[in-house]
Amino acid sequence: xxxxxxxxxRRLERFRETARKAGVRLTxxxxxxFREVASSIEHPAVEAVFRAVxxxxxxxxxxxxxxxxxxxxxxxxxxxxxxxxxxxRFDANLRPHHHFVCIRCxxxxxxxxxxxxxxxxxxxxxxxxxxxxxxxxIRGVCRACSRxxxxxxxxxxxxxxxxxxxxxxxxxx
Amino acid sequence: xxxxxxxxxRRLERFRETARKAGVRLTxxxxxxFREVASSIEHPAVEAVFRAVxxxxxxxxxxxxxxxxxxxxxxxxxxxxxxxxxxxRFDANLRPHHHFVCIRCxxxxxxxxxxxxxxxxxxxxxxxxxxxxxxxxIRGVCRACSRxxxxxxxxxxxxxxxxxxxxxxxxxx
DNA sequence: CTGACTGCAAACCCTTTGCAGACCG
DNA sequence: CGGTCTGCAAAGGGTTTGCAGTCAG
Numbered sequence: 515x516x517x518x519x520x521x522x523x524r525r526l527e528r529f530r531e532t533a534r535k536a537g538v539r540l541t542x543x544x545x546x547x548f549r550e551v552a553s554s555i556e557h558p559a560v561e562a563v564f565r566a567v568x569x570x571x572x573x574x575x576x577x578x579x580x581x582x583x584x585x586x587x588x589x590x591x592x593x594x595x596x597x598x599x600x601x602x603r604f605d606a607n608l609r610p611h612h613h614f615v616c617i618r619c620x621x622x623x624x625x626x627x628x629x630x631x632x633x634x635x636x637x638x639x640x641x642x643x644x645x646x647x648x649x650x651x652i653r654g655v656c657r658a659c660s661r662x663x664x665x666x667x668x669x670x671x672x673x674x675x676x677x678x679x680x681x682x683x684x685x686x687x
Numbered sequence: 688x689x690x691x692x693x694x695x696x697r698r699l700e701r702f703r704e705t706a707r708k709a710g711v712r713l714t715x716x717x718x719x720x721f722r723e724v725a726s727s728i729e730h731p732a733v734e735a736v737f738r739a740v741x742x743x744x745x746x747x748x749x750x751x752x753x754x755x756x757x758x759x760x761x762x763x764x765x766x767x768x769x770x771x772x773x774x775x776r777f778d779a780n781l782r783p784h785h786h787f788v789c790i791r792c793x794x795x796x797x798x799x800x801x802x803x804x805x806x807x808x809x810x811x812x813x814x815x816x817x818x819x820x821x822x823x824x825i826r827g828v829c830r831a832c833s834r835x836x837x838x839x840x841x842x843x844x845x846x847x848x849x850x851x852x853x854x855x856x857x858x859x860x
Numbered sequence: 861c862t863g864a865c866t867g868c869a870a871a872c873c874c875t876t877t878g879c880a881g882a883c884c885g
Numbered sequence: 886c887g888g889t890c891t892g893c894a895a896a897g898g899g900t901t902t903g904c905a906g907t908c909a910g
Contacts, residue, residue, distance in 0.1 A: 578867070657814075
């Protein structure tokens with residue numbers, strides 16, 4: 515949740531249209547999976563999408579969620595943030611925007627800022643390849659993490675007695 | 688490779704000093720692991736560091752590489768880019784800098800640009816948490832990927848006959 | 861109807877952990 | 886010497902794939 519109704523409807527309409535043009539079938543599962551990502555501001559990972567969709571379609575399988583999310587990305591309907599392997603997180607916001615990312619728990623939030631949308635590309639960078647887009651990533655510690663002893667999110671190496679034990683990464687709220 | 692000698696020496700010296708202050712032992716393995724990351728501009732993932740170190744210490748184990756890299760991060764000697772779970776990639780460049788990232792193969796390159804170092808933090812973002820730093824991420828397709836049929840780097844869903852099959856992510860060159 | 865799609869189960873990888881022996885300081 | 890650190894092996898988790906049955910168009 516978090517995306518207003520009008521925007522969500524626009525995203526759904528775009529999905530239907532794109533799917534039709536691409537000759538991709540509009541199944542119940544796909545619709546619900548897309549709806550979940552498109553209505554969220556959480557940049558959910560696969561697991562979170564799966565649980566949410568499962569609440570509505572109890573028989574949906576995890577691999578369908580994987581396949582569908584990558585298909586949506588192929589169609590250009592969502593983008594990923596973060597890695598290309600490992601835990602990917604999805605973003606249905608196609609407008610130019612930027613991210614706040616918590617370096618402890620991984621929480622991610624969009625924000626828009628016109629001034630950041632038009633940063634030039636330094637000449638030295640052009641040699642690396644063809645630029646697709648530019649995003650500003652503001653890294654910090656989110657409120658929940660700075661408040662709580664919410665624990666760490668990555669392995670503590672050579673953990674000493676007093677240290678907090680690793681807990682399964684809470685569901686990116 | 689890629690970091691000039693003077694800078695590498697400075698990084699190694701800093702490592703020794705920080706380790707001593709923290710009461711962490713300076714083992715052969717740790718030195719070589721740090722040297723590998725500190726001398727590279729590749730933002731290597733664990734696997735790449737492991738292979739490089741293994742060439743010099745044939746008995747080194749993969750888990751030691753994992754433990755050491757996270758320890759180095761705990762000490763503030765390197766940072767990670769990308770995810771907090773999954774495939775992390777490491778960065779021994781502690782100066783303010785920004786990244787060019789290939790959206791196809793994941794290649795990452797640093798670049799410096801003073802104008803990007805001092806972007807303000809929009810008021811709306813401050814509510815999300817305490818900002819640690821800000822980086823500009825320029826996303827694009829690197830030369831190797833735009834040149835070659837270097838294949839895709841993530842699963843192709845509903846792959847059609849003609850499509851390229853997924854290949855193991857080549858070693859970030 | 862028919863090919864695209866789904867669910868299942870197994871395979872794959874990458875990462876982490878427990879433990880006994882090795883080694884730094 | 887003692888506690889830290891390493892290597893080994895196994896466990897743990899997330900992701901991907903092959904296949905047979907199902908369903909959208």
